[in-house]
Amino acid sequence: MAERVAEGGAGAAVTVPTAKAAAELVVPRRSRVLEGLRGYGLIAAMWIRSTMTYRTSFVLSTFGNAAITLLDFVAIMIMFSHVDELGGFTLPEIALLYGSCSASLGLADLLLGNTDRIGTRIRDGSLDTMLVRPVPVLAQVAADRFALRRLGRIGQGLAVLGWAVSELDQVHWTAGKALMVPVMIIAGAAIFGAVMVAGAAFQFVAGDAAEVQNSFTYGGCTMLQYPPTVFAKDLLRGVTFIVPLAFVNWLPALYVLGRPDPLGLPGWVAFASPLVAFAVFLPASLAWRAGVRSYRSTGS
């Protein structure tokens, strides 16, 4: 019974942001982005309140979220109980790769991860309700079921990253290298976020194909936590020039570590991550718009 009340509470809260937003129907068009952010914030806040009704479950799942990724790192540590180097990289160097991509993915997942539910929403028809609300659909889809437990992965990634930075004795830290670390995490999150939006747009065409997007985000992160020297050159070219995941952490991290890039790209590419993030968001958001425009309700 208690949870029925709680659900009723959450359900009632759903109407609050939409009602408020409806009152703002007349806002000028240039504030669409602000309006989207505001809608996003209200929906996310509603989901946070609803999550907090099951406090124990929230704590468990946040911990679990951190633990799932931590075990990835434990597996790498087990590997390093047998070897001193992997692909020529030491454990702290791999920890730098691991921590940065884990934090980036965690951040993107927290802010945009739920866009992968769009396929389900198309199938069950619940996308229709979002289309009639005066909040940008992307903001609604992204904030839908906003999962604060994903802070677990971000925290765990940052912890491993902190350990890596403290262990990397051979790195001569300059201002540029120190600045590169936070820039890499934020630009990386933006690149992962663009992949998520593009993946969601793909589901307008392909139907329930959330896992394709997962293989680029989660799969990409699994790849990026290992050194690029481990992988075949063709794969490296693919993740540099086609889906530019190499800009999430490989290229900036190679600069921090003072290591050459296996593809022999010029040195300045290490600084290109924010630009690449911007460049990939453009086609991703165009694809998203095209997807929403082409959407025909299933009628269910």
Add this chain to the structure above:
Amino acid sequence: MRQPVVGRAGLYGAVAAGGFRRYATYGTATAAGVFTNTVFGFILAYTYIALWDERPGLGGYDQSEALTFMWVSQALLSAGALIGGGFQEEFQERVRTGDIAVDLYRPVDLQAWWLAGDLGRAGFQLLGRGVVPLVIGGLAFQLALPSAPLRWLLFLLSVLLGLVVSFALRYLLGLAAFWLMDGAGINMMATVVSIFCSGMLLPLTVFPGGFGEFVRVLPWAAMLQVPVDVLLGGGGAGAAGTAGALGFQAAWAVALLGLGRLVQSAATRKVVVQGG
């Protein structure tokens, strides 16, 4: 009211077929899953090559055996619901909403009913998401797949036992919903343990020392590590090794199914059916 045993076998067969068909309807999702398993397979394959280049024979596998281990794992993950999925969330939802009372009222065994449905699901996942990644992995890398049909039969038997162990453990998660209001937290913790202790991240024989010995006797070993070892030749000890491996799985299956029945009877005593 009691039906003859043959009729019951037919009934559970129909439930299993229903489970199979239900997942077969999600064509796009299956194709996307095949894609994901294949992508992960490629990424992990390169890391395994780097690791086994550095340490040949690590964990008792040569490089092509290690690659086989990894690709067969990718083929078994969805069937064993090792990365989440499966029936337990639906079961928990039925407990939460009270629909479970309807299930209890049916003249069928609750555990056997869900086992049949889950085996049907697993059967589809094995064919739908298992075969294609393994074939692609076999084409792209040098794998050590056996040619003897008997080995493959023993492997399938071992997979079946692994699926039953997986079910039995997840049934306990499902039953936990009678006490916990929300299963999300416990399901996630269970997935964490299953990813780590099944051999999905690294073969359990690579885990060091006493800790390695410990994870190799846990039920999760029966879901992935043991079936792959049976395929690769029974952990090095030939026929005796294979028999021991299958016995290990069967013992966990019986123990966990038995525990499930005990917990189930305690849980159903808690059920209060409200009218209205």
